[in-house]
Amino acid sequence: MGSSGKKKSRVGDWGIKLRKIERVLVTGGAGFIGANFLHYLLKKNFSGRVVNLDALTYAAEIKNLSFIESKLDYRFVHGSIVDKSLLEKLFEEEKFDTIVHFAAESHVDNSILGPGIFIETNVQGTFQLLETSKNFWKKNHMTEVLFHHISTDEVYGSLGKHGYFTEKTPYDPSSPYSASKAASDHLVKAYHKTYQLPVTISNCSNNYGQFQNAEKLIPLIIKNAFLGKKLPVYGQGVNIRDWLYVEDHCSAIWEILLNSKVGECYNVGGNNEWKNIDVVNLICKLLPEYTDKTKEYYESLIEFVTDRPGHDLRYAIDATKIKEELGWLPKETFETGIKKTIEFYVNRLKENK
Numbered sequence: 001m002g003s004s005g006k007k008k009s010r011v012g013d014w015g016i017k018l019r020k021i022e023r024v025l026v027t028g029g030a031g032f033i034g035a036n037f038l039h040y041l042l043k044k045n046f047s048g049r050v051v052n053l054d055a056l057t058y059a060a061e062i063k064n065l066s067f068i069e070s071k072l073d074y075r076f077v078h079g080s081i082v083d084k085s086l087l088e089k090l091f092e093e094e095k096f097d098t099i100v101h102f103a104a105e106s107h108v109d110n111s112i113l114g115p116g117i118f119i120e121t122n123v124q125g126t127f128q129l130l131e132t133s134k135n136f137w138k139k140n141h142m143t144e145v146l147f148h149h150i151s152t153d154e155v156y157g158s159l160g161k162h163g164y165f166t167e168k169t170p171y172d173p174s175s176p177y178s179a180s181k182a183a184s185d186h187l188v189k190a191y192h193k194t195y196q197l198p199v200t201i202s203n204c205s206n207n208y209g210q211f212q213n214a215e216k217l218i219p220l221i222i223k224n225a226f227l228g229k230k231l232p233v234y235g236q237g238v239n240i241r242d243w244l245y246v247e248d249h250c251s252a253i254w255e256i257l258l259n260s261k262v263g264e265c266y267n268v269g270g271n272n273e274w275k276n277i278d279v280v281n282l283i284c285k286l287l288p289e290y291t292d293k294t295k296e297y298y299e300s301l302i303e304f305v306t307d308r309p310g311h312d313l314r315y316a317i318d319a320t321k322i323k324e325e326l327g328w329l330p331k332e333t334f335e336t337g338i339k340k341t342i343e344f345y346v347n348r349l350k351e352n353k
Helices: 033-042 084-094 108-113 118-137 176-194 218-229 244-258 277-288 295-299 319-328 332-351
Strands: 023-027 049-054 073-080 098-101 146-152 199-204 207-208 232-235 241-247 263-267 273-274 302-305
Touching: 023 033, 023 084, 033 049, 033 244, 049 084, 073 084, 084 118, 098 118, 098 244, 108 176, 118 146, 118 176, 146 176, 146 244, 176 199, 176 332, 199 244, 207 244, 207 332, 218 232, 218 277, 218 332, 232 277, 241 244, 241 277, 241 332, 244 263, 244 319, 273 277, 277 295, 277 302, 277 332
Parallel strands: 023 049, 023 098, 049 073, 098 146, 146 199, 199 263, 207 241, 232 302
Antiparallel strands: 241 273
């Protein structure tokens, strides 16, 4: 579906009845999920205007978007969401009707070592983006608009052995990263309640797939194993995550943009709970299909390291709401998605040898 995609009928303070997506601002589009979302728009033959605003921090790779510009009505802008004057200039030039807000500092370990940039980007940056959207849309009497904020299940804190996060689970963040995302979520909700800004929020489980920075568990394990380096696993590797293939996440975002109700929050999960050590062992088992080493060789590289402070035991998403309201379900199992992921990173590592 392209720019002619319409949302279900709804009427609110902004007068929304039917909505077209025509002029989109994607923040953080050179990062992991943002880049995959731009590729997803290409796959969906999206015919509207797309502007990608990215600060190109260490976790962004512009090469992942090398052929996007020739395939979409696309503009890349190097800049920060904290830059108020830049945001105002872009809104005046592009007249966005849709904001898809990925831009964030996202690595928990880094937030423990230096939380300041997480507050600046995730909280202050989201505030500037909300303010600019509100002011521009009000001034120009734009009603068919939407601000979609991408967040994380980490805002809910840690689960025990049983139960799942729902959209009604109280926030209980454990790290400076998750606290900054919780704060940004609350800001988005407040702008909807106070100013009637049309917003939606999605809280996703752990993403994996192509274009992810090597600091994250799955690409780190694949890269280190390929290079014959140690495979670090926190504690005893018993922490559990619900893994979501990144293209499935992008398809969920697309459904939210087209068909959700304003003001709603949606949990997006992959129905794939795995212990970290089991993820690492599965990668060790599958890697020999793409290399000349054995499973036993890769397993010998596993090294248990001191657990990080405040390491949440388990995350698990109840995605019933998005299934029932929007008909969304993930397509990939962890076993199918991890094979695609390993193949992508091994091919890239071979290219860079």
